[in-house]
Amino acid sequence: MERAPFVRRSWLGGALAVIAAAALSLAGLTGTAQAADINVAKNAGFESGLSNWTCSGASGTTVSSPVHGGGSALRATPSGQDNAQCTQTVAVRANSTYTLSSWVQGSYVYLGASGTGTTDVSTWTPGSTSYSQLSTTFRTGASTTSVTVYVHGWYGQPAYFADDVSVVGPDGGGGTDPGPTVPAAPAGLxxxxxxxxxxxxxxxxxxxxxxxxxxxxxxxxxxxxxxxxxxxxxxxxxxxxxxxxxxxxxxxxxxxxxxxxxTSADGGGGTGGGSVPKHAVTGYWQNFNNGATVQKISDVPANYDIIAVAFADATTTPGAVSFTLDSAGLGGYSTTQFKADIKAKQATGKSVVISIGGQNGTISVSDTTSANNFADSVYSLMQEYGFDGVDIDLENGINSTYMSQALKSLSAKAGSGLVITMAPQTIDMQSTSNEYFKTALNIKNILTVVNMQYYNSGSMLGCDGKVYAQGSVDFLTALACIQLEGGLDPSQVGLGVPASTSGAGSGYVAPGVVNNALDCLAKGTGCGSFKPSKTYPGLRGAMTWSTNWDASSGNAWSGAVGPHVHALP
CATH class of the missing domain: 2.60.40.10 (Immunoglobulins)
Structure with missing residues (x-):
């Protein structure tokens, strides 16, 4: 057989020829190579405000907390006629598949895409109190060059949050946001x-x-x-x-x-409150005259261990509070004497705290800024007047995330001697999912006592699922059981009752009924039809509204309940 003429080639040239031939062969099998998929959404983390986004009815804004990543997130608030939909039109490639995702927080949050040219898609979550990821995919039509992606809440529901939106797929000509740079060192540690x-x-x-x-x-x-x-x-x-x-x-x-x-030496663990005794009586002192006996702090009987000064005032700064002594209404009681009386009470082992809220209180702590304002202003009042801590008596709602943040920040400023008391309404402590209850559990390691108001509520459910009438020993014990079994330490549970029939619209019980309820919970005696499955000898004690109404009745309440509380095991 005749050989072909010999042609001399270098080894490298031959190798390149083989590689080129292979590449042509693969191209014929798989088509032209594609660039890597990108996120075609712009300002996906809301770090540039609402740039590239449009929110219906001016319902959207950006916030610094809570966020999933970076320093900002979307917060949008639905209304009765608006679901707070925020949209962005993104550039896409025809006949391509995209993965749409976002991190969201809140009730009934939806994520979707419209104008896909094929089947529009959406997904949703019924709600969560922390960020969770929604994700779905869609394919574009043969002539689709743009798609509208959206996130929205539901009509009349609370505000929702969204962050880190991604629409990942082929570049449609609009590119993507610039790649991340190394972030700056965190401030404010x-x-x-x-x-x-x-x-x-x-x-x-x-x-x-x-x-x-x-x-x-x-x-x-x-x-x-x-x-x-x-x-x-x-x-x-x-x-x-x-x-x-x-x-x-x-x-x-x-x-x-x-x-x-x-770190602390004693471990906290629900025993916050400095020198507060194991069993304590709390009384609210009125910084106003509503017909009850007008008192100075020095007039409050020794049976009271914690005196809650009612109330601090809201200011024009979100979350911040102030306090002004009603000298005129209190018969010329001077600020100088007020401060001296606080010191005198503290010298006998008593604690005096400033109460925030009350029936007409309008303080709102709903974001990081207002939480910081709250902590700073309360700490300022503690320094000015000598208060040992703070009482939370907000009867118009509470945000567990930011109130917890505020109280932890206050604790960092004030130290381990801080006294924190709370006075939620009965409805606020019916479930551990309620914002007041969540707040109490969030700050359990610095919380002194929750003195729930067992009045002005009507009949309520006890921990056994039965309904109990207000004003009975069963009402006090079966509702306290919810807190005791819901995660609070017994030392953090107190029974809040009116000092007289004038102290509340309804729910007054005689001191003897209060003492029976205390015995039932602490010792298993004196119970009504409800008897808890175990005893709670560490129960903190009782609270009353108010020391002034108590004085109007000859201090009958504190005279009977105080010694009984102090004699608990």
Whole structure:
């Protein structure tokens, strides 16, 4: 057989020819190579406000908390006629598949796409109190070059939050947001509540961050997706140094400034309140004259262990409060004497706190700014007047996320001696899912006592699912059982009742009934038809509205209930 003429080629040239031939062959099998998919949504994390987004009825805004990633998120509020829909039109490629997703928080939040040219899609969640991810896919039609993506809530429902929207697929010609840069070091690192084995930390979110690393004494100990964390596993009565960094796909920021925090010696664990005795009586003192006996702080009987000064006043600054003594209404009681009387009570082992709210209270703590304002202003009042702490008596609603944040921030300022009391209405403590109950559980390690108001409510459910009439021993014990079995320590549960028939519209019970209820819960004696499955000898005690109405009745309530509380086991 005749051979073909010999042609000399270099080895490299031959190899390149083979590779080229293979590439042509693969191209014929798979088509032209495609660029990597991108997120075609712009301002997907709402870091540039509402740029590229349109929200119906001016329902949307951006907030710094709560966020899923970065420093901002969308907050949109539906109304009766508007579902607070926020939309963006994105550039897409025809005949292509896209994955649509977003992190959302709130009740009845929807995510979807319209104008796809094929089948429009949507998905939804019935609600959550933290961020969860919604995701769906869609395919564009043969001539589709743009699609509208949207997120919305539901009519009349509370505000919802959305963050980190992505529409991932082929570039439709609009490109994507610039890639992330390494975030700046977080600012505002501070310590919150402490126990003998843990320290709560919080800081300001860093723009562009998707997570944070927490360092203890120079070593990384944990990570967080939000701007707070609890460092656990610590030794009691020990000082530690903490720093935090911000992270995203571009890398990790420099470390924040160093702060120090010391764990407690006794561990907290629901015994917050400094020198408050094991069994305590709380009484509200009226900074106004409504027909009850006008008193000075010095007039309050010794049977009261915690005196709640009612009330602080709202200011024009969101969340902030102030206090002005009603000297004229109290017969010329001077601020100087008021402060001196507080010190005198404290010298005998009593605590005096400033109460926030009341029936007409309008203080709202609904975001990080107002939470900080609340903590700063209450701490300022503590420094000015010598108050030992704060009482939360907000009867027009409470936001557990931000009130908890505010009280933890106040605790970080005031230290372990801070006294925190609460006076929710009965309806507010019927379930652990209620905002008041969640707040109490959120701050359990710094909470002194919850003195629920067992009055002005009508019949309510007890922990056994039965309905009990207001004004009975069963009403007091069966409703207290909800708190005792719902996660509060017995030392954090008190029975709040009127001091006389003039102290409330309904729900007055004689002091003897209060004492029977205390005995039933603490010792298993004196019960009515309801008897708890176990006893709670650590029960904190009782509260009354008010020391003034008590005085109008000759201090009959405190004279009977006070010694009984102090004699509990």
């Amino acid at each position: 501070k310590a919150g509540s402490v126990t003998k084995s843990s320290v709560d930390l919080s800081w300001s979110p860093s723009a562009g961050a998707t997570g944070y690393n927490i360092y203890r004494d120079g070593a990384k100990v944990l990570s967080s997706t939000g701007a707070s964390a609890s460092v656990t596993g610590l030794s009691a009565d020990t000082s530690y140094q903490f720093q935090v960094t911000a992270t995203n796909s571009a890398g990790e920021s420099p470390r924040s400034t160093v702060i120090s925090a010391r």
